[in-house]
Amino acid sequence: MRPEDRFVERLRETLSGREELLVGPGDDAAVVRLSAGPLVVTTDTLVENVDFLPGEDPGRLGRRAVSVSLSDLAAMGAWPDFFLLTIGFPESASEDLPLALALAAAKRAEEFGASLVGGDLSRSTEIFLSVAVWGRPCGGVVRRSGARPGDLVFLSGWPGEAAAGLAVARARAGGDRSEGRIWAPEELAVPDETRLLAAYREPEPRLPLGRALAREDLATAAIDVSDGLGVDAGRLARASGVRLVIESESLPVSPALQAFAELAGRDPIEMALEGGDDYELLFTTPAERAGRFADPPAEWGAPVRRVGRIESGEGAFLEEARGLRPIDDLGFDHYGAGP
């Protein structure tokens, strides 16, 4: 048996079957039984040297690849059902690498009741993982385009922590390329370092929050913040044909991010705006429904805070004491430099 067939065999042994999965891994395609209704589909890819550092732990990488795709479903108010996984890996890698990646990915998806049903393997110079995931809306589909003037803007979690975590991981791997002053990761308190690294390596798709937004019809628009709060706020504003204003003093800065920013000589607000990889939800809600977010339930898994407002106009701006500043361009550029 060839390595690629052995891979499928070993995977099949480990995966739990689902009744709706009529044909799983090991045939030309997977077959899934579905009820009628809308299907929500998305794909995301992590590429070595672009989306993660060389030498990343395969288990963490497999989990992260699934999490970032699930984050897209969360932003649509959908819940995942099943996914396909494509892995490219170099000849120099162990034959166990794709299996470790796939099992970690499958286990991560299982946490949300979703199954790995198939995929593809290929040789490549650098490692890449591509996840395509299918799910069902939990209520009305939440799009980027429904924000209206007067809506309030909410954000989950702690923006900028993942970017700080990446800087720490890079420093630990031999060199931080951040702007600012020279620093050593040892100068950071261990709990802060642990928290920031986790924000980068173990993002939590905000599926329960997205489900609540859809089920309770709380959001007029939503987007997951993957490339940076600035650029993703700009995308929501453009899709909705409105102006999105983030109020600087409402933006949360976690103590860990604050500590990192002081150490590295950076502005935590800029890190929140520019930092990618947060996978938090940015959404808009009519003012009369904002009360629902006064005391977010624990199952949402993250704080949810009002960070701004929607006005007529266009673009995304940060409101500071000195006025409005455009932020549409602040964030990770997939066409640009790597992690």
Place this chain on the structure above:
Amino acid sequence: MRPEDRFVERLRETLSGREELLVGPGDDAAVVRLSAGPLVVTTDTLVENVDFLPGEDPGRLGRRAVSVSLSDLAAMGAWPDFFLLTIGFPESASEDLPLALALAAAKRAEEFGASLVGGDLSRSTEIFLSVAVWGRPCGGVVRRSGARPGDLVFLSGWPGEAAAGLAVARARAGGDRSEGRIWAPEELAVPDETRLLAAYREPEPRLPLGRALAREDLATAAIDVSDGLGVDAGRLARASGVRLVIESESLPVSPALQAFAELAGRDPIEMALEGGDDYELLFTTPAERAGRFADPPAEWGAPVRRVGRIESGEGAFLEEARGLRPIDDLGFDHYGAGP
């Protein structure tokens, strides 16, 4: 607007909408409306230097990426509805490259009534294209596992032509790495060269044939020959728990392949067994239904011929005058060397 957002805008302008597509490219995920019933899902990836040569024409590459994924659906007796496209491309490439790839892919899928609904872009060292496609069974789902002793084995098209086409493309690009004698592509007649190159570069997914197999309940098992007739015959045999015997004298050798084999000093039967990238259907049928293949309708797009038989036992073999020879291991190894 960022290049990646501009990419989506330009794509949207060109794509035709479909009624079942509730949310298309440009949001966090696509949303499609579905009727109840089984969904058939698969993914395939082409990586530069592994699955195609550097400098390949983007239009041809985009088409080919879709065709090879559709071939998997054909082997299941399914018809495609929608697909996602992921593109990795190097910084040195033109910004037009992903658009050219995506438009060619979308156009190719449209030929079969399937639509591009989303995807992902990333920087990468080498170009890669990953297609995730889903569709609906045209009748019963055709699996790899249903072949029974006494069934006859059929094959569409001309196995080995794609491998010869790759050798020609490689020779044109500066060096053939085939075994055999030194040869120059100029020694091949132009019509033969054209035919072989097309077999490699423009594979035709056998969707109409697969649909007929499913609708008319003609096949007990099927697989698409992507890695080589030998290894894929072995996979069908293993999945079905039977022995698959290919009869050497029944294997078709096209005049173009014959001409190439003579020129390059190779055995055309070996090329048919080892050559990947054919994307023909290998399937089994009960003897009493074999009459349906006596005069294949033109819409199947390729000849369909009996090439062997199923027996009790295991493994895939070639029957020659001197006896049976195992062929399970003859074919392209995705873990091995490149194109």
